[in-house]
Amino acid sequence: MLTGWNDIYRMFEAMDVLRNRMNHLLAGLGPDWEEAGSWSGLDGWPRVNIYDTGDAIEILAELPGLSKDDINVRIQGNYLEINGNRKPETPEGYSAHRVERGSASFSRSFTLPVEVDADRAEATLKDGLLTLTLPKSEAAKPKQIAIQ
Amino acid sequence: MSASKEVVKKMEDRPEKTRQIPTLIPRVDIYENDDEILLFADMPGVSRNDITVHLDNGKLALSGVRRLEQSGVAHLEEFGTVEYRRVFAVPQGIDMDKVNAELKDGVLRLHLPKSEAVRPKQIEIKAA
Numbered sequence: 001m002l003t004g005w006n007d008i009y010r011m012f013e014a015m016d017v018l019r020n021r022m023n024h025l026l027a028g029l030g031p032d033w034e035e036a037g038s039w040s041g042l043d044g045w046p047r048v049n050i051y052d053t054g055d056a057i058e059i060l061a062e063l064p065g066l067s068k069d070d071i072n073v074r075i076q077g078n079y080l081e082i083n084g085n086r087k088p089e090t091p092e093g094y095s096a097h098r099v100e101r102g103s104a105s106f107s108r109s110f111t112l113p114v115e116v117d118a119d120r121a122e123a124t125l126k127d128g129l130l131t132l133t134l135p136k137s138e139a140a141k142p143k144q145i146a147i148q
Numbered sequence: 149m150s151a152s153k154e155v156v157k158k159m160e161d162r163p164e165k166t167r168q169i170p171t172l173i174p175r176v177d178i179y180e181n182d183d184e185i186l187l188f189a190d191m192p193g194v195s196r197n198d199i200t201v202h203l204d205n206g207k208l209a210l211s212g213v214r215r216l217e218q219s220g221v222a223h224l225e226e227f228g229t230v231e232y233r234r235v236f237a238v239p240q241g242i243d244m245d246k247v248n249a250e251l252k253d254g255v256l257r258l259h260l261p262k263s264e265a266v267r268p269k270q271i272e273i274k275a276a
Contacts, residue, residue, distance in 0.1 A: 047267050048224060049222065049224060051219055051223065052221045052223055058219060060227075062192040062227055062254075064192040064254035065188075065255040067253060089188065090179070091186060093182055095179065097180055098176060098178040100175040100263040101176070101188060113230070125253075126256015127253065128191070128192035128253045129192050129193040
């Protein structure tokens with residue numbers, strides 16, 4: 001019999017182990033569409049992370065296979081838009097066996113939590129990962145308040 | 149309850165694991181022409197040193213680890229540290245020694261050249 005919460009937790013842990021194993025078995029069967037983010041339904045693509053580092057807002061976006069000329073970033077006040085176009089990469093003279101990556105134009109926009117200084121914004125693209133560093137405008141920066 | 153006890157016991161036998169990196173299946177395009185099979189795989193954020201391509205016994209295993217260092221407070225987090233992993237069966241007649249891979253803009257490009265024996269050949273018809 002089960003006695004106490006400890007045993008019940010253990011039971012659930014055991015179930016997690018089983019579930020992980022099942023996931024592992026199934027992982028080889030086909031692409032994990034939901035996880036990988038869908039190109040066909042362009043909602044939510046590219047996937048984006050937004051961090052607040054205190055002095056700046058940092059944005060990361062997954063954009064594999066895009067060069068910097070394919071990406072547009074626009075900032076207006078606290079509104080940010082990332083859009084672009086992924087060109088098809090089909091090589092000349094090849095026949096296709098499997099095409100999952102697709103190509104399409106995309107657009108995502110965000111309302112940032114604070115106003116940013118668009119003039120000092122920086123953007124880098126490395127290994128298919130776009131990093132935007134948007135310094136907060138003076139008014140939005142955190143200030144230390146001395147206690148009297 | 150004997151079955152459940154066994155499961156619980158198994159858990160105890162096992163050493164505690166550190167946090168596992170979730171795995172993701174990368175999206176791929178596969179093309180073929182007379183000379184080679186060409187494979188593209190999306191692996192955004194994976195650097196060259198974190199990719200392994202393993203060819204063994206007719207199986208091609210791709211693995212790329214992306215480590216994200218989080219800075220600051222997350223407002224929105226749609227992706228993170230992940231291992232991209234996928235295994236393919238490679239048809240016979242691939243010249244394993246000449247396989248080469250390149251990584252550009254988060255896309256892995258893998259050339260699998262066909263060995264001479266399986267390349268299509270044009271047969272000339274001689275006049276009798």
